[in-house]
Amino acid sequence: MAFIGLHLPSFTFPGVEPAGLFPRVLEIAATAEASGFTAVSVMDHFHQIGNQGSPGEPMLEAYATLAAMAARTSRLELMNLVSGVVYHNPAHLAKQVTTLDVISGGRAVLGIGGAWYEEEARAYGFDFPPIGRRLDRLEEAVQVCRSMFDSESTDFEGRYYRVDGALNVPRPLRSRLPILIGGAGERRTLRLVARYADRCNITGGPAVVCPKLEVLRAHCEAEGRDPGEIVKTAHAGMVVIGENEAEVLRRLQELSASPPPALRGLDAGQLRQRLISGTPDEVTERLRAYLDGGADGFTMSLRGVWELRTVELAAKAAQAAFS
Numbered sequence: 001m002a003f004i005g006l007h008l009p010s011f012t013f014p015g016v017e018p019a020g021l022f023p024r025v026l027e028i029a030a031t032a033e034a035s036g037f038t039a040v041s042v043m044d045h046f047h048q049i050g051n052q053g054s055p056g057e058p059m060l061e062a063y064a065t066l067a068a069m070a071a072r073t074s075r076l077e078l079m080n081l082v083s084g085v086v087y088h089n090p091a092h093l094a095k096q097v098t099t100l101d102v103i104s105g106g107r108a109v110l111g112i113g114g115a116w117y118e119e120e121a122r123a124y125g126f127d128f129p130p131i132g133r134r135l136d137r138l139e140e141a142v143q144v145c146r147s148m149f150d151s152e153s154t155d156f157e158g159r160y161y162r163v164d165g166a167l168n169v170p171r172p173l174r175s176r177l178p179i180l181i182g183g184a185g186e187r188r189t190l191r192l193v194a195r196y197a198d199r200c201n202i203t204g205g206p207a208v209v210c211p212k213l214e215v216l217r218a219h220c221e222a223e224g225r226d227p228g229e230i231v232k233t234a235h236a237g238m239v240v241i242g243e244n245e246a247e248v249l250r251r252l253q254e255l256s257a258s259p260p261p262a263l264r265g266l267d268a269g270q271l272r273q274r275l276i277s278g279t280p281d282e283v284t285e286r287l288r289a290y291l292d293g294g295a296d297g298f299t300m301s302l303r304g305v306w307e308l309r310t311v312e313l314a315a316k317a318a319q320a321a322f323s
Helices: 018-035 062-070 090-104 118-123 131-150 189-196 206-223 245-257 268-274 280-292 308-321
Strands: 003-008 039-042 077-080 108-113 153-157 162-167 179-182 199-203 231-241 276-278 297-302
Touching (some): 003 018, 003 231, 003 308, 018 062, 039 062, 090 108, 090 131, 090 162, 131 153, 131 162, 131 179, 131 189, 179 231, 189 206, 199 206, 206 231, 231 280, 231 308, 245 268, 268 276, 276 280, 280 297, 280 308, 297 308
Parallel strands (some): 003 039, 003 297, 077 108, 199 231, 231 276
């Protein structure tokens, strides 16, 4: 099955007041579902991150948002892209995701990763150890969550986490609730994907993602695992799409005039080269490069996602990449 994920990294919608924010999120999700996206994801952040906007911009808590979306959709998979391991006790996280699965009728995915945003962790009082210890925690957390999903009662004793008879009732509705590990570290993260994950998500263009998938295949071989068992997805970042070239240019010019921090200083032409952008046919070709390089699908955010026609155009372009 084609995997086409719509990622919502921002809740800053022009002209939308706080009371209208979540209704607009629901409109976006409903349009995504009707148009052919197969999943919707949000970020596990408590304030806006630096490459997307300013910290004072709106940010909804991830699992409350996903649970509310679950009650208003019927087919979309729902996930956090991705839950930072330092923010969550893994047994509690497994309970949250199981609850999401029950509410959604069996559509939850656990996305999890090693976390990276030290400033945010410190602001909210979470410990933020060095990367090696965060990945050690990630390995233990994935084991706890897998056991919680698969068993009514879990016992686990590791260096960082201990679970003594933790119950998880009701059970997830999915026969195997998928665990997605996000990240691209060749030595540790992709090895953890090969060892434990049902899915992975790697950020970057095809020139970045596709070589990483070769590294993952090597880890799978070392672990004695068939890489075909893992759904390999790429995060394409921001996609700028328009019905025609004039509309594409308009969106790029608007983006250039008020860019997120990561894109400051770039004019419309530079943005055209930097991002996946263009008419539906052009975006299709850019997305198809991921599939040609070994990915099974992709996630993306959309410039102008609040304009629902943009969601429809992107879904059409993404579906065409699989044909």
